[in-house]
Amino acid sequence: MLPRTLRWAYVVPILVAQLFAFFTMFETDQDRFIGPTSIIKVSETADSAPAADVTAMVRRVSRETGAGIAREVTDASDPNRHRTLVVTASDTTSLPGRWTVDGYRDFDPSMRTSVVAMDESNSADPRGYYYTFAGHGSEGVFVDGFRSLGYEVRAAPYETILDMSLWTVGGSGLAAAGSLVLLVVVLAAGGCLGAPRRGALRRMSGASAVAVCLREAWDVTRRAAPWFATLIVGAALLGVYNGLAQHTTYLLVFGVLWVVFTVPVVLTHVICTLVLRRQQIASAIRGNRPARSSIALAGASRVVATLILVPSVFASVQSTAATASIQAARADRAAAGTAAQLWGSGSLGAPSRRDAFWDRLGRFARDAQSRREAFLVHGDELSVADRPDLGALPVLVVDRGYLERQTVRGADGARVEVPPGGQIGGVPEVMIPERLRAEASAVTDAVRDQVLRDPRGGPAPDVRTGLIKDAQRLYTYSTDQIRMPSWVVDPVVVVEPPGSATFSDDTYGSWITSGEVLFTDTDVAATAIARHHLDRVFLAVFPVAREAADEEHRLTAARRVALLSGIGAIAVAVFAAAGTVGLVRRRQATENFARFASGWSYARANRALLALECAVFLLGTLACANAFWSARTSVRGPLQALDPSAASAPAALSGSMAAVCFVSAVSIGVGLVSSARSIRSRSSES
Numbered sequence: 001m002l003p004r005t006l007r008w009a010y011v012v013p014i015l016v017a018q019l020f021a022f023f024t025m026f027e028t029d030q031d032r033f034i035g036p037t038s039i040i041k042v043s044e045t046a047d048s049a050p051a052a053d054v055t056a057m058v059r060r061v062s063r064e065t066g067a068g069i070a071r072e073v074t075d076a077s078d079p080n081r082h083r084t085l086v087v088t089a090s091d092t093t094s095l096p097g098r099w100t101v102d103g104y105r106d107f108d109p110s111m112r113t114s115v116v117a118m119d120e121s122n123s124a125d126p127r128g129y130y131y132t133f134a135g136h137g138s139e140g141v142f143v144d145g146f147r148s149l150g151y152e153v154r155a156a157p158y159e160t161i162l163d164m165s166l167w168t169v170g171g172s173g174l175a176a177a178g179s180l181v182l183l184v185v186v187l188a189a190g191g192c193l194g195a196p197r198r199g200a201l202r203r204m205s206g207a208s209a210v211a212v213c214l215r216e217a218w219d220v221t222r223r224a225a226p227w228f229a230t231l232i233v234g235a236a237l238l239g240v241y242n243g244l245a246q247h248t249t250y251l252l253v254f255g256v257l258w259v260v261f262t263v264p265v266v267l268t269h270v271i272c273t274l275v276l277r278r279q280q281i282a283s284a285i286r287g288n289r290p291a292r293s294s295i296a297l298a299g300a301s302r303v304v305a306t307l308i309l310v311p312s313v314f315a316s317v318q319s320t321a322a323t324a325s326i327q328a329a330r331a332d333r334a335a336a337g338t339a340a341q342l343w344g345s346g347s348l349g350a351p352s353r354r355d356a357f358w359d360r361l362g363r364f365a366r367d368a369q370s371r372r373e374a375f376l377v378h379g380d381e382l383s384v385a386d387r388p389d390l391g392a393l394p395v396l397v398v399d400r401g402y403l404e405r406q407t408v409r410g411a412d413g414a415r416v417e418v419p420p421g422g423q424i425g426g427v428p429e430v431m432i433p434e435r436l437r438a439e440a441s442a443v444t445d446a447v448r449d450q451v452l453r454d455p456r457g458g459p460a461p462d463v464r465t466g467l468i469k470d471a472q473r474l475y476t477y478s479t480d481q482i483r484m485p486s487w488v489v490d491p492v493v494v495v496e497p498p499g500s501a502t503f504s505d506d507t508y509g510s511w512i513t514s515g516e517v518l519f520t521d522t523d524v525a526a527t528a529i530a531r532h533h534l535d536r537v538f539l540a541v542f543p544v545a546r547e548a549a550d551e552e553h554r555l556t557a558a559r560r561v562a563l564l565s566g567i568g569a570i571a572v573a574v575f576a577a578a579g580t581v582g583l584v585r586r587r588q589a590t591e592n593f594a595r596f597a598s599g600w601s602y603a604r605a606n607r608a609l610l611a612l613e614c615a616v617f618l619l620g621t622l623a624c625a626n627a628f629w630s631a632r633t634s635v636r637g638p639l640q641a642l643d644p645s646a647a648s649a650p651a652a653l654s655g656s657m658a659a660v661c662f663v664s665a666v667s668i669g670v671g672l673v674s675s676a677r678s679i680r681s682r683s684s685e686s
Contacts, residue, residue, distance in 0.1 A: 002223045005583050006191025006269070009184045010224035012575055013261035016180055018234050019571060021254040023564050025246065029107040030557035033072070033085070034249055035095045036131035036158040038139040040146070044127055044343075044539075047150035051540040054126040055118050057145045062088045065141055067134030068096035073124070076333060079549035080556045081110055088118040095133050105245035124522075125343060125542040126151075131158065161252045181264050183301040183576045188265045190298065190583040192272035209277060216273055298580040302616050305576035309569045309663065310623035310656050316566025317655035318631070318648045319559040326555045332486050332548035335475040337405060339375075339545070340522045341515040342529070342538040362505030364532045365512040370498070373524045375401020378516045379476050379484035382492060384446045387439055394491040395451055396474060400498060401520075406475055408493055411467035418498070428452060428502055429464045431493040433472070440465055447494060452502055461502050468493060477518055477544050486548075518544065570659055577667035584609050585674045606671060613667055620660035628653040 028034060058069055068089035075082040085104060089097035096115075104113040132139040139155055146153045207215065231254075238244055368374035378397040384390050398406075400418035408416045411434050430447050432440050448460040471490055478484040496502055511517045519525035525541040603610060631649035 002219045003191040005187050005579070007220075007223045008579060008582060009187035009191055009265050009269075010220055010262065011227045012180070012184050012187070012579070013258055013265065014224070014227045015230060016572070016575065017254050017258040017261055018230065019568060020177070020257045021250055023568055024253050024257075025107045025250050026564060027561050029111065029246075030560060031554070033104070033113070033131075034246065036070070036133055038132045038134070039156055039158050040130040040132060040139065040142060041154045042127055042130060042146050043152040045150050045152055048539060049149035049151075050535055050538075051124055051126045052535065053149055054146070054151075057149060058130075058142070059088050059118060061141050061145050062090050065134065065138045066090045066094075067132060067138040067142070068094045069133065069142060070096050070099075070131045071128060072131075074546065074549045074553055076336075076543045076545035076549040079333070079553040082112050082114070083553075084114045084116060086116055086118055086124075089133070105243075107242055107246045107250075109242045109245075125540040127343075127540075161249065161256065177261075180572050180575065181261065182304060183298075183572075183579050184261065184265050185268045186298045186301055187579050187583060188268040189272050192269055193276065209274060212277070213270055213273055216269065220269075298583045299612050299616075301576050302580050302612065303619060305569075305573040306616050306620045306660070306663070307623060309573040309659055310620055311627055312569035313566045313656040313659040314624070314627045314631075314652045316562045317652040319562035320648060320651070326552055326559070329548045329552035329555060332475075333545045333552060335406070336477060336543070336545035336548060338521040338543065339405070339477060339518045340520075340525045340541050340543050341477075341479065341518055342512060342525060343540045343542060344513040344538050358509035359505040361509030361512055361534075361537070362507065364528070364534060365508040365517045366505065367532070368519065368528050369399065369401070369517070371528075372401065372520075373528055374512075374517050374519045375399055375405070376496060376511065376517055377402050377477050378511055379478065379488065380451055382443070382446050382450055384439065384442050386442050390436075390439070393436075393443070394488040395447065395494060396476065396488065396491045397451065397494045397496060399496050403495065408474065409469045409472060411469060413469065416466075416468065416493075416495075418495070427462050427464055428497065428500065429466055429495045431466045431468045431495065433470045433490050433492070434467050435470045435490070436492075437467060440467075443492060447492065451494060477515070479515060479544060479547050483514075515544075566659075570663070573659075573663045574666050577663050578670045580612075581609065581667055581670045581674060585671075606675065609671060610668075613664055616667075617660060617664050620664075621657070624653055624656045624660065627656065 061067070062069060068087060070085050070087040073084045073086055075084060085096075085099065087096035087099060089095075089100065091097050092101050099115040100117055104115050106113050130142070132142055134142075143153050143155050231251075235244065235247070238247065238250065365374060369376065376397065376399040380395040380397065381392040382395045383392055398408075403416055403418055408431070410416050410431075416431065430444050432443050436443055444463060444465050448463060452463065453460040473487050473489050474491055474493070475487055476484050478486055508517065519528065519541070522541045522543060529535055529538050529541070628649050631652065632646050
């Protein structure tokens with residue numbers, strides 16, 4: 001009969017491989033997809049071609065080579081639950097071609113992926129990552145095509161099923177996988193070396209080493225193979241979870257992981273079987289074990305599992321601290337709405353094009369503004385000469401389109417609005433926070449001189465002055481955090497009236513290329529570009545919300561993965577605890593029964609096991625305290641209260657301590673149950 005601990009050494013990889021396969025599929029589905037052969041990163045240069053040229057090239061190469069290509073586009077309105085794959089394929093037999101017909105089935109049911117074909121008139125930003133579905137180096141043709149259009153390109157092979165599996169084991173799950181391998185090796189060694197009579201009886205019957213190993217393999221197959229039936233249970237759970245989406249890939253990942261976890265067990269089993277053949281038969285018949293080192297290794301696996309458990313659970317609970325960052329990204333996305341910026345050619349700043357060309361762009365921006373297709377938000381800084389103590393004051397130059405989309409409140413609390421078809425006095429209005437009421441005149445003069453004065457010369461325009469509420473936080477639509485943050489607090493707001501000539505066409509031309517003149521949405525922008533025949537100047541249109549949506553999706557996916565990693569660490573720690581108790585029980589079964597028969601209490605009879613449990617619990621407590629201290633002291637001083645890591649440390653401490661207590665409770669519970677079963681079994685035998 002196969003020893004119980006040896007049987008569990010083969011069973012645990014079957015169970016844990018399913019768990020790791022689920023983690024692998026879930027983690028992969030969060031930020032990429034399955035099936036490509038290579039990935040291409042495309043970046044702009046000064047001579048990059050428009051997006052329409054890129055789309056035409058991709059479609060042409062796809063037809064000529066029979067290869068497919070796809071790019072993932074996050075849904076700016078719902079980045080955590082919807083994304084779009086923009087694909088091109090020569091026929092519907094290729095993987096992207098099948099997706100256009102059957103759709104893409106997400107492993108994570110909370111995510112929905114739409115598949116659309118590339119449109120030759122597509123004006124979407126061509127920069128980013130492209131996934132190719134090509135064999136025999138066909139991706140090189142795509143790379144050459146991008147380079148011929150003036151783009152910088154880097155290509156790399158995409159990860160295979162084997163890469164995905166080993167990346168999870170060797171990357172985010174390295175520590176947990178290492179602990180698991182140590183555990184199953186200890187179980188295999190303890191189960192094999194702990195039953196010397198089995199090998200001795202077979203040697204007495206004249207079995208060779210090969211015959212003994214084959215017999216062991218047959219015993220393992222009979223006892224462990226039925227546990228593969230748990231795949232049926234797993235399939236049922238997956239069916240409820242996601243309708244068995246990507247089940248073939250899941251089974252392949254499971255197979256790879258099962259082999260990775262089982263090979264060390266097989267090698268250990270074979271080595272220990274051969275070691276037992278070197279033991280004298282008389283000593284083996286008496287039940288003498290070669291060594292007690294397996295128990296020490298089992299204790300080491302508990303220590304390793306605990307050292308993995310605490311930081312994993314701590315980080316999982318701390319991942320809730322990312323909620324603030326997620327909410328900030330969500331606020332950016334909501335504030336941006338459908339607004340779109342234009343991406344201009346990298347050669348726009350050539351000195352030879354500074355005059356008529358920039359004036360033309362300025363007239364284009366003004367025309368879009370007058371049609372209510374675009375609006376203005378220009379960020380600047382202001383210094384008041386007579387009041388250096390005020391520092392650099394943030395300034396926002398906006399128009400009525402901005403005021404319609406963002407709320408600016410006057411000193412009376414009412415929303416500042418531009419009358420329909422009208423102006424605010426026909427001249428720019430400088431709106432100053434109430435806290436600067438006493439300096440209103442100096443601030444107004446500084447605005448006229450530093451912000452409103454025409455750089456080509458001429459007097460500064462007349463302005464009107466008003467007051468707005470203090471401490472207002474206004475959105476700037478900036479995607480360049482170095483130039484201007486996304487939000488400014490307590491700015492001076494300058495409202496340019498409709499049809500004003502305060503700023504020159506040249507200035508407007510500069511603003512539209514820097515993203516400070518924004519269009520109401522991407523379709524409106526594409527139409528305006530086509531109307532003015534500027535498609536060779538503005539290479540693409542991209543939603544301002546896209547960047548915030550990508551960040552929100554990244555943070556949300558990272559939080560989900562962290563939570564799953566914590567669950568996985570708890571599972572490995574529970575397996576380690578149960579396995580250690582089972583191994584000790586196997587090693588000391590006769591001794592413990594004799595102690596029980598002599599009237600010893602459970603605590604006295606199992607003092608070594610309980611001492612190990614206390615040591616592991618103390619180690620876990622110290623690890624929790626260390627993680628808490630590190631999180632609390634990561635930022636010192638007044639900023640500590642604003643640090644998400646420090647703020648979430650108490651909750652993370654409670655969560656990690658609860659996990660340590662749970663694993664210890666499982667260990668003690670398994671010890672009580674196994675002790676009672678062992679005593680009953682030996683009592684019935686005697």
